[in-house]
Amino acid sequence: MSPVCTGAPPAADDDLARGLAAGDETCLAVAYERWSALVHALARRSLGDTAEAEDVTQQVFLGVWRGRHGYRPERGAVGAWIVGITRRRIADALSARTRRADLAASAGTALALAGRPGRGEDPEAVLDRVLIRSELARLPAPQRWVLHLAFYEDLTQTQIAERTGLPLGTVKSHTRRGLRRLHGRLTENDRM
Known part of the structure; x- marks a missing residue:
């Protein structure tokens, strides 16, 4: 055409x-x-x-x-x-x-x-922290738990697996999915 x-x-x-x-x-x-x-x-x-x-x-x-x-x-x-x-x-x-x-x-x-x-x-830093906490609270419990241990308690994925009893692959999956969801939501908030 x-x-x-x-x-x-x-x-x-x-x-x-x-x-x-x-x-x-x-x-x-x-x-x-x-x-x-x-x-x-x-x-x-x-x-x-x-x-x-x-x-x-x-x-x-x-x-x-x-x-x-x-x-x-x-x-x-x-x-x-x-x-x-x-x-x-x-x-x-x-x-x-x-x-x-x-x-x-x-x-x-x-x-x-x-x-x-x-x-x-x-x-701005305070506002960022409040926004991140708010978005973390919206994640499914397993993803929220794994990300909390990683970022607030500074644990490695291996340490998280040991502490939670979850297989390492599951910890990695929860981390990846949680970070993707957070990224999507935070990017969405930036656009608004």
Whole structure:
């Protein structure tokens, strides 16, 4: 199939949608030119932060490109589809903002309970520790137990196997699965 948006930009949204679905990057550029100002304005108005609105705008058009095969013309125009993606990305950004605020409040409470409020400790480091503990708590018990022994008690996998009575291969599997899950969740939190 020949690219739809190469040459003159398509006048009709249907042509643009067809080009996006076909993987024509020029059509993505045309969609960006047409709707990025609207997307940015919606995000800026909802979030109240220009930098965050720029991030949302990038995420929206990345979502347009990745989800181009899911667009259904019978459900509405391309512009409405893009606004729908924008609304979801704004909601995600607001939700992430709330989670960050909750984590910061938890970190502040943890410091206050520890009797060390503001003792020169890096708030980011405290927040990281709270986030990691929170994500560790969400792991299945065997993975959480093995990772706790490895990182908080500084045991080797052989020592963990001896202490727990688990076969060494099982300890290695729990470690690998737990680290993958943690990585996935922490990476997901970074994106938000």
